[in-house]
Amino acid sequence: MGIFSKLKKTFSGKQEKDQDRYLSGLDKTKKSFSERIRRLALGFSGVDEEFLEELMIVLLEADIGIKTAQKIVDEVENRAMDQKLKSFHEISECLIEVMHDMYCEKEDEPFHENSDGPTVILMVGVNGSGKTTTTAKLTKQFQEEGKSVVLAAADTFRAGAIDQLAKWADKLNVPCIKGREGGDPSATLVDACRYAKEHQMDVLIGDTAGRLQNKANLMKELEKMRRVCEREIPGAPHEVWLVLDATTGQNGISQAQIFLETTNVTGIILTKMDGTAKGGIVIAIRDLLGLPVKYIGLGEKEDDLRPFDIDSYLYGICEDLLEDD
Numbered sequence: 001m002g003i004f005s006k007l008k009k010t011f012s013g014k015q016e017k018d019q020d021r022y023l024s025g026l027d028k029t030k031k032s033f034s035e036r037i038r039r040l041a042l043g044f045s046g047v048d049e050e051f052l053e054e055l056m057i058v059l060l061e062a063d064i065g066i067k068t069a070q071k072i073v074d075e076v077e078n079r080a081m082d083q084k085l086k087s088f089h090e091i092s093e094c095l096i097e098v099m100h101d102m103y104c105e106k107e108d109e110p111f112h113e114n115s116d117g118p119t120v121i122l123m124v125g126v127n128g129s130g131k132t133t134t135t136a137k138l139t140k141q142f143q144e145e146g147k148s149v150v151l152a153a154a155d156t157f158r159a160g161a162i163d164q165l166a167k168w169a170d171k172l173n174v175p176c177i178k179g180r181e182g183g184d185p186s187a188t189l190v191d192a193c194r195y196a197k198e199h200q201m202d203v204l205i206g207d208t209a210g211r212l213q214n215k216a217n218l219m220k221e222l223e224k225m226r227r228v229c230e231r232e233i234p235g236a237p238h239e240v241w242l243v244l245d246a247t248t249g250q251n252g253i254s255q256a257q258i259f260l261e262t263t264n265v266t267g268i269i270l271t272k273m274d275g276t277a278k279g280g281i282v283i284a285i286r287d288l289l290g291l292p293v294k295y296i297g298l299g300e301k302e303d304d305l306r307p308f309d310i311d312s313y314l315y316g317i318c319e320d321l322l323e324d325d
């Protein structure tokens with residue numbers, strides 16, 4: 001069964017709330033991606049140089065990035081030759097299949113849950129990427145799984161960041177360990193780890209500052225945070241999630257690379273997917289950074305976060321093309 005039939009079988013007609021949010025959150029990407037692919041169909045007369053060039057442009061417009069886009073184009077060309085694909089429908093299905101296979105090439109590690117005490121998650125990323133909002137959204141998700149959560153407002157750098165997280169904590173009714181503005185974020189994390197152990201919390205989420213002004217400083221700060229967490233709770237931090245703003249496109253990938261060079265990131269959370277037509281960045285992240293996209297942010301409310309799933313994502317961006325089937 002081809003990927004189009006598989007996606008249709010899995011998702012068509014499903015009216016669940018979760019899936020609706022996934023689809024509406026990807027609406028901008030879907031509209032522009034499907035529209036551009038359909039435009040490609042107009043002048044299609046086979047997989048020739050002109051077609052491959054146009055396909056490359058479509059992928060770049062979706063923010064897949066030049067390296068990854070080139071790989072996809074080459075692979076579509078190879079498969080089209082090997083499998084003697086002729087019609088535009090076959091080619092567009094092959095394209096989605098190549099994107100799927102590229103994402104699935106690497107296996108995802110499951111959530112590193114600490115079976116022996118609180119699971120510590122550190123949120124890292126540049127200012128404004130959505131760390132604080134995502135921390136709140138994650139809190140809600142863990143609460144829905146029946147887990148207790150404590151927050152650590154370890155962004156002691158940005159004025160107002162502590163209050164912002166504390167407000168979310170009030171709203172979600174979870175404890176929040178607050179640092180002092182301008183204070184040492186590691187000290188806040190130590191307090192939070194101790195609180196989590198003492199109160200037998202399931203999850204501790206640490207919202208950190210996103211300073212990128214100097215790689216050496218960032219490295220030092222992140223290393224210290226890891227060290228103090230590990231000292232308080234062996235194996236912590238169990239996850240370090242890098243929050244990236246999808247609307248910053250390829251720029252976001254460069255930022256990510258700096259974080260990857262400075263600390264052991266275990267996953268990506270891509271925010272503001274609802275605000276961009278360039279959702280192809282998911283594929284570029286996977287290809288260039290090798291990291292799984294754990295969650296995607298699809299809005300500003302606490303419910304607007306979904307675990308990333310490659311099939312739902314591909315269905316979300318190519319749903320209109322399936323109708324052409």
Ligand SMILES: Nc1nc2c(ncn2[C@@H]2O[C@H](COP(=O)(O)OP(=O)(O)OP(=O)(O)O)[C@@H](O)[C@H]2O)c(=O)[nH]1
Pocket residue numbers: 125126127128129130131132133134155158161209210271272273274275296297298299300304
């Ligand atoms: N549309 C949309 N907006 C989002 C999403 N995630 C976060 N935002 C908004 O992005 C803005 C920045 O989010 P914050 O959570 O404050 O970002 P931050 O990384 O904590 O920022 P600093 O505290 O400055 O480091 C806020 O206005 C959020 O409401 C999302 O998935 N979709």
